[in-house]
Amino acid sequence: MDNLTISKAADRFALLDHSPIGHFVLNRDFTVLFWNKCLEAWTGIRRGQIVGESISVRFPHLGEEKYVSRIKSTFGGGPPTIFSSQLHKQIIPAPLPGGKLRFQYTIVTALPEPANDCYHALFSIQDVTSLTEAIDNNRVVLQKALAEMEERRKVEAELVKYTEELKRLNRALKERSIRDGLTGLFNHRYFYYVLRRDFLLSIRNREDLACLLLDLDHFKEINDNHGHPFGDKVLKNVAARIGRIVRETDVVSRYGGEEFAILLPGTDLAGALVAAEKIRTRIGNRPFGHDSRDIRVTVSIGIATCKEHRPPKPEDLLAFADKALYAAKASGRNCVVAYAPEGGKSN
């Protein structure tokens, strides 16, 4: 022992026996000069067993170049050296009950030995196991929380998707509830709603409102002679032809079996007669094809308007149009008739 005898070292470093940190001191030849009580407790190796022997006898990894090269600068009074727990895990493997090894954070500092003008290397080993485990536990908890958040986010996204789907279905359902399945026109129920709305609007806006009731002539015979599928085809085609004539603001509905009701907002009697006539001729003059035969279908149309006929209630406007339709049927069909309290005026 050229620098410091082992017994002198025990005296000199006795204070380190009271430290809760693992300490050992190496001589420049890597022999152990001092081994504190904490390390005795961690490793089960008594000071008397290890002092005087090279540290690499019991801990061969400390003889590897990666350690030797950094430790030996200490003997020349070099700067402190750190061995962190992540890059080195254990400088001095010290098992815990259960066999796991302590995580260690080690600092090596140069201790001057003035008597011999040289330096020893003091190793101070902090046990960072509980810190490492606490961080790992925290990380597990954090991961779990993040996973839960992600799960919640997914569920919420699903919910949004379902809500959208529900809205879409509701819209479809609503659409279906106001439409006629065969022709795609508005149904009877929706027509009443629009009739009431447009009637009130026409009063408020001091505008006219015309109502046309249209009935296919002899439709029962068409069905009987050519079959119901053809009858349905005629209904669809009539709906399409009306649709091409009226304005976007007009409301066309299938009022009954072969009966159609049309509301023309802002239209007076003269305008309504023109529109009705156009519809009548567009249907009556162009036959419907069936089994390479042309079938001619005619319509009768009754008209009533607010300004001309002054119905007190929306239902009265419809009733006047119905009366006019009845008159059109009575006067030989395939014609347009405007309501007249005394009987009606053919066009």
Place this chain on the structure above:
Amino acid sequence: MPADSRFHLDALREMVITGLGQAASSLNMMLDSTVELDVPSIAMLTREELLNGRNSFGNPHLSCVQVAFCGPFSGRALLTFPPLSAARLVAALVGDQTHPSDLNAVTTDTLSEIGNILLNCVIGTIGNILAEPFELSLPHYLEGKFEDLLQPDSRPATPTALLALTRFRTDDHQIEGNIILLVELGGFNALLSLLEYSHPPQG
């Protein structure tokens, strides 16, 4: 830039590169992966210039390993990173890519060791080349705003700073940090005269 400043910078750059070369071989011996270290740029700045240029550090909040040195001139050496880069560097060096954004007491200890190796090698090399040894403190890990990291004490001395951009290249990553040497007032003059003594300018 005056010719002699360029000469000083070149000499300093050479020293920093030599120091980092040693640091890299030390790191590589410890790690499974390979680390290359280089210095794309180096500059001498006053503290004010350093503070004015702090935006170029990319992050107002920095992770920093700091070592105090004392010798022919004294000061502090800082290795700084944006915290996320610091965490990525540790993850790359430890070979654990599962938590590359995690900076905690254990990973900052690892950063302290990296700073310890790097800064010891850089200051040690400067000392060796100047044949004037330095005493170095234990590294301290700090996080904070750049200006706070520069001024942890209120000493009136205005140091001059040497700023070296340092690039760590591992197999899959490239991470940039800065080495900053803050030299106490008058220290740089001592350094420069030592440089001229040990590295006389050519021509």
